[in-house]
Amino acid sequence: MTTLSTDAPKSALSRLLMAVTHQKLLAFASLIVLLIGFSIASPNFMQTSNMIAILQATSVNGVLAIAVTLVIITGGIDLSVGTMMTFTAVITGVVLTFLGLPLLFGVMAAIATGAFCGSCSGTFVAKMKIPPFIATLGMMLILKGLSLVISGTRPIYFNDTPGFSEISRGSVLGEVFPALPLPNGVLILFIVAAVAAYILNRTVLGRYCFALGSNEESVRLSGVNTDRWKIAIYALAGAIVGVAGLLIASRLNSAQPALGLGYELEAIAAVVIGGTSLSGGRGSILGSLIGALIMAVLTNGLRVLSVAQEWQTVVTGAIIILAVYADMMRRKPS
Template identity: 40%
Template sequence: MILTQQRTQLAKFQSLIALVLLCIGISLMSDKFLTVDNAWNVMRQISVNICISVGMTLVVLTSGIDLSVGSVLAFCGAITAGLLKSGIELPSNNLYIGFTILGAILVGLIAGALLGLFNGWTITRFKVPPFVATLAMLTIARGLTLLWTKGFPISNLGNSFAYIGTGWFLGIPLPVWISAVVIVSAVVITQKTALGRYIYAIGGNEHASKLSGININKVKLIVYSIAGVLAAVGGIMVTSRLDSAQPNAGISYELDSIAAVVIGGTSLSGGRGTIMGTVLGAIIIGVLNNGLVLLNVSPFWQQVVKGGVILLAVIIDKANSKND
């Protein structure tokens, strides 16, 4: 009994322990790691992954998956950049529609919501497995990005827009503030609202949830729409930071977000996990990426290491599920 309790307590703090050990290990191998500039750099970089991963957490809690977030990120960033720089021209009607920064951002967020909604509709209406539906959207959104950009970056978007990704507010990078708002909102949703309770219930036992009167399809539509919006938020931040919408932006971002979710303790079978656990997982992934760069590890080996970390996290998740 005592051993079981100790194992449970250890499982709760395993991500935090892993982060501490990772920081100690990297700091011993690189004197550039424990610096203020590097710390802010890491926080700015993980802000994007946190936004994506929070949306992924909500999806995974319903026992789903979203492989399209990287492509949705790229498309929404490109939409925002294109409208901001060139607007919409309708030569046949001799009409030009210009967009302010706020207007372009709103359209980008709406595009993310619509793509996420389409994912949810495909899954609920046609009973397509989430893996297959979102894999298809991964390709669709990437194709739409290439069509919109014609394969070329959309750059020189202005200092005001660049402030979103590179600016500071009260001594803290603005992307960190944006991710903090996303985190707080998601925590409130999962812990203080009926929607949060429904998300956990569906992931725990979808059949029982249906019998209890929960509108499962509606909840899934909302969850996948939120995931799309948060991918769009990430896309806008990336585009702003680079001052350019790249057609190949967001490649492999879905792997980092899934890694953050699993490392943070969210079960891939659904119904168990927390937003703050995912945030911790995103920090671990960010520190790992930063450490590998500082140690001049080959980008090819970086992929191997991250893949191994994801595999290890899934193995631990399965082990914890059996102990439950």
């Protein structure tokens, strides 16, 4: 025999595929179970209006979760997405309300600001070798402070910019298909998810997300400029956070400078429930999307059942632990 070794790649590959799909199925199945459970418990739950409310409530957290997913797959973490979202909203307020520029400039400002903040975090992590947890913790506080300074601690309203609130609340889809009155915010979430999933699975940037999370030193020794790619990944995550900033500002028709803290933990929770490994190298956008939906369904369903808000938080915490435990049980070599 002249071959170096015989192979059974089919079985190995199919085993891995099974495992991956299994995790998505697990999260997806939980979502379905929750939906069925709540609709049995309360007739008000399965109303179209309530479903749309759930999706609308998912949009901001979902977009943030997608941003954090990219960073987490590299083996990092981004704690600054909540206050960064607020910061991009405040900058949009400066551009639209203080400077009176047209709407498109506001949109571009939010995304560019996010990308810039992300590239700063990325630089701290990649060039200055600060652990992601610390670098983005610092960034979280810097951006929270800057939002308050720039806005003078007061909300900035978008009353002078007609159409700004349409970004989140209007429904382009509903005008074309009256039967599908999906708000723009939800549409944007799905578009962001589709684009992010494409980038993650079909582009070089996405490949290096997984590669960095899997074995960074090896990527570096292969001659890849890991610093540059890492900064690019954080910047992309930041740009996505800019979209979330637009969504929340549009929904509130204002930039609320005091808002933001806590959003990053919700986003990370969604990512974890969706089966992305916090140690890096594994994860999916679809998983995070489902994770965000599970959290929104829980909150909404428990509210419909008139469970006190304090208890909703307790349940969410328990779900996170259960989700990760289920994931570990599944990974455990038999």
